[in-house]
Amino acid sequence: MPTRHLHVLRHGAADPFGELTGVGERQAELAGRRLAALPVDAVWHSPLPRAVRSAQVLGAQLPGVPVAEAAELVDHVPFIPDPLPPAWAGFFDGEDRAEAAEGERLAAALTARFACPAETETHEVLVTHAFQVAWLVRDALAAPPASWLGLPYGNAALTTLEYRDDRSASLIVYNDMGHLPPELRWTGFGPAARP
Template identity: 40%
Template sequence: MRTLYLARHGEAAGDLTPGGREQALLLAARLAGVPLAAVHHSPVARAAQTAAIVAASLELPLRQSDLLADYPPYLPLASELPKAFAPVALAHLADYSDERRSGGPTLGTEVLAQFATPDERQDLLITHSQIVCWFVRAALGAPEWRWLGLDAANGGLTIIQYREHWPASLVAFNDQAHLPPELRWTGIPEERRAVY
């Protein structure tokens, strides 16, 4: 069985903010004792900085992967989307540059082929909200467009297990129990934040 731990990078304004660095340290503390093989990360600075803090805290190797970069992993047609959601979703996708949109679907297929497979490893992926949500969508067998409308908070932890001859198991999504209330839900628009 493979257990994959995924986390969105810490809060950032270009580079990590002080809160983002604290989120990374708390994520590392949460994962202390987990027999991780490596920390894989996006090449984008905010993810690379988060990964460096976590890897240093846990004394793990760092592995950069373009497959974990900041891109839309699937570009739906308007006809695939619920009618009321289509304008919002398509406006969100328009925020991505043409370059990021054009390569996204290929990378989206490749990232699942690389990491969403059963084996004996336990790895941590530090990436971006849409990539975390893409893995969740795939684990649940939801339509490809369904990564849209999900949000992963900065420093939130998602855990998925992969076993041979068994569907993927979503163990946790966006778990922020390791973060104090003031560091939870960052990176998610105010109107979509949960309060607890």
């Protein structure tokens, strides 16, 4: 059975304007070095600048591997619970039901394109955003839609999912930052214990 291996990463650290920082470039480079040991067939990225640049830097470590945009990887809120749990009210302040419907449409497009078996053995790298990584993990685990809310994700952390015709999706690696030195882990999440 051919396996579709998805190696999913959040973009590197970005500034408040959405541009990759020097730290983010280093994170992406180290992620690329880690992935260079795999037979990567393609690198797909979100259309947003922080993901585009991360994919370019990462892709430089994978000579000959095509790097291309996938609109389905764009940053968006994939699902808003209704009713909204009080603990999340501030997080979703300003979101309306029309935006929620568009987010659900984008989330469905993301899973339809990438969260499925392939016809041949393939290794694809997806450079996207924290919410999209969480959504793909939630989908692979067949967890309720609101479960994506509790899945934090580090910059340039690696998650690997596998899809085959003969079984359910498998979560192989989640939020792995072993390729990053301690000072580059959890960038963007404020003060916290760092693994």
